[in-house]
Amino acid sequence: MSTNPSGWTPTAPTPSADMVATITGNRALMLEEALIFEIGDNESTGVDFDTSGVPESKLANLVRSSPINLPGLSEPQTVRHYTRLSRQNYAIDLGLFPLGSCTMKHNPRLNEKMARLPGFADIHPLQPQETVQGAYQLIDTLAHWLIKLTGMHSVAMSPKAGAHGELCGILAIRAALEARGDARSVVLVPESAHGTNPATAAFAGYKVEDIPATAEGRVDLAALKARLGPDVAAVMITNPNTCGLFEPEMKAISDAVHAAGGLVYCDGANFNAIVGRVRPGDLGIDAMHINLHKTFSTPHGGGGPGSGPVVMSQALSPYAPLPYVERDGEGYRLVEEETAHDQGSDSFGRMVAFHGQMGMFTRALSYILSHGADGLRQVAEDSVLNANYVLRSLEDVLDAPFAFSGPCMHEAIFSDKGFADGFSTIDLAKALIDEGFHPMTMYFPLVVHGAMLIEPTETASKASLDQFIIALRSIAERARAGDQALHDAPIYAPRRRLDETLAARKPVLAYKTRAPDGADSGAGVGVGGG
Structure with missing residues (x-):
């Protein structure tokens, strides 16, 4: 990946045959975003204060005794930074959130x-x-x-x-x-x-x-x-x-x-x-x-x-x-x-x-009064109906270990049984990101090997479930066939697949700049990632 004129190296995925390399690291309207310490520097500030003519005695308590090591950004830079980061989040307002056991439904x-x-x-506990x-x-x-x-x-x-x-x-x-x-x-x-x-x-x-x-x-x-x-x-x-x-x-x-x-x-x-x-x-x-x-x-x-x-x-x-x-x-x-x-x-x-x-x-x-007793009963009925629709729509391409024992309740569970050798739940979940969906709950509960726990909740429409099911069926069939491309997923996300073992064992919990002599300056804390 090329280095842009500002001096920082974009960390977007390495271009492949199905991707377009760019100088900026941006991909269409999904904008690449550096760490905040890479955008600003701790030698400047986004606000100018005119201290001319102010007696030194009045500044005594306001002058810092040591640098705070925080980057100085202008207001537009700050707003754009956090807005770009927010666009890389997945949320219930964007689409279906199938996390099992978490009930991630629409909030009225x-x-x-x-x-x-x-x-x-604005209530206060000591009133x-x-x-x-x-x-x-x-x-x-x-x-x-x-x-x-x-x-x-x-x-x-x-x-x-x-x-x-x-x-x-x-x-x-x-x-x-x-x-x-x-x-x-x-x-x-x-x-x-x-x-x-x-x-x-x-x-x-x-x-x-x-x-x-x-x-x-x-x-x-x-x-x-x-x-x-x-x-x-x-x-x-x-x-x-x-x-x-x-x-x-x-x-x-x-x-x-x-x-x-x-x-x-x-x-x-x-x-x-x-x-x-x-x-x-x-x-x-x-x-x-x-x-x-x-x-x-x-x-x-x-x-x-x-x-x-x-x-x-x-x-x-x-x-x-x-x-x-x-x-x-x-x-x-x-x-x-x-x-x-x-x-x-x-x-x-x-x-x-x-x-x-x-x-x-x-x-x-507010939720209870809006629904009433009859509406709350429908909440239960719709959550169970949606989960069973997912279960029966996928049980022919994903192993459903308890499907034989009758209907499920609010969530459907599948395993990775039937995948080609070398393929597991993590491959399916990462490929689901490329389809625009947040993955389901993985490897839980432990009583099911390679568990995939899906809870569509009562607020998912049939249309959204059908789209989710089509995507999941396609990925499941690829996992059963041993499609090697699944090991590279996600391809289209802002970041490629992380080394999760390394991230867990050696997490980077602080950002450190490098001084000209190669030593750590210690500037910037609490922002890095594994």
């Missing part, structure tokens, strides 16, 4: 508008309670909806995300067992559960033991019953599970655990597949977190925001965390730790400094 703009209303967007009555009412209304939809007794609204909600449920279970003088040491986690389940149990101080899955991808009930005993505190089960399958023996599982003196935690991350159709409380579940950012809007790509309220059975409700909102005469109040102790609460304590995620609460309630 109405929800965003509601979250930005004055009184919600006097009388000034936030509307916010408390919203939290209380959302809580009642969550209780109604799940058939549970109460809900803790403060957990910030799914894994935080899991910890909340497990701590409540531990508190309940200790209150009856029956502290136990083991939590059972099926192979088909989310990976955060065993991590949460271990973090809470429990020993974790696996429960195997059947050939149909469900919990082996016989193996579970055989392991139950006086040392088992709980079972953590994901339903629908990570293979995209509903656990039809959930009630039998709950009954067996309860008979052995344990309690049942359900990972509710996949609640969008059953909302409005199944009430977890009717299945004997004692605690379940609900990812508001998955079931009730606001897809959480990029690390947030999130919210994971935990619904609880009557047996666990006394041990729920503080604080919580309750109706107080004509208004609402936040029940804090000190007042709760006066009332004899058995709460295990506080998980967060403040109550919860106000923006997430507002979006979720």
Whole structure:
């Protein structure tokens, strides 16, 4: 690749027969972009200050004692830099996001508008309670909806995300067992559960033991019953599970655990597949977190925001965390730790400094009220319909290990079985980028070799699914035929395939310029990549 007049070398892919080499590294309107340290330099600034005639005494506290080693850019340079970078992102507003288990669906703009209303967007956790009555009412209304939809007794609204909600449920279970003088040491986690389940149990101080899955991808009930005993505190089960399958023996599982003196935690991350159709409380579940950012809007790509309220059975409700909102005469109040102790609460304590995620609460309630009970039922039906459409449209070119056991729920799972030697899931996923789609979840769950987990969600249209299916079918057929070109994918992305092993073992976490003598100057931190 040629070096341009500004002195930096474009890092676009090396030109091949199907690409056009350019001096700039640009390819049509997809503009090549250097690192910000390569665009500017730390000897200049984008703003000029006239200090002539200003007494030195007035500048004393403003003069830097050492260079900050940040590049100086003008405003147009800065805006263009970040805009060009943003154009290299994939987003739900650009197309289908098929990540399995993540529920990356369209987020209605109405929800965003509601979250930005004055009184919600600008609320402060230290405001006097009388000034936030509307916010408390919203939290209380959302809580009642969550209780109604799940058939549970109460809900803790403060957990910030799914894994935080899991910890909340497990701590409540531990508190309940200790209150009856029956502290136990083991939590059972099926192979088909989310990976955060065993991590949460271990973090809470429990020993974790696996429960195997059947050939149909469900919990082996016989193996579970055989392991139950006086040392088992709980079972953590994901339903629908990570293979995209509903656990039809959930009630039998709950009954067996309860008979052995344990309690049942359900990972509710996949609640969008059953909302409005199944009430977890009717299945004997004692605690379940609900990812508001998955079931009730606001897809959480990029690390947030999130919210994971935990619904609880009557047996666990006394041990729920503080604080919580309750109706107080004509208004609402936040029940804090000190007042709760006066009332004899058995709460295990506080998980967060403040109550919860106000923006997430507002979006979720807006979503629920917009749909209503009938609309939420359709959410579940459409998510299941879309996933099964993908499953049945691809099962003849991709191995679907559980297709024989009946319909899936919200997501379809495939394996790399049948690919030519030397080809794997990573080749298919990288080729999918060239077709303009974000890859599906890869190599998860671990119970399926070379797993490809696809969740189209309820907001994908048939037209968009058909386009996705056509692209995936074509790539799958190439992988089965051993098309060597797949090893080079992606070809048309801003960057070619990375050496992921090297990136993981030797990540470059800081950008360093080179001084004329070849030594590192140390300028610029926190921007590089593996």
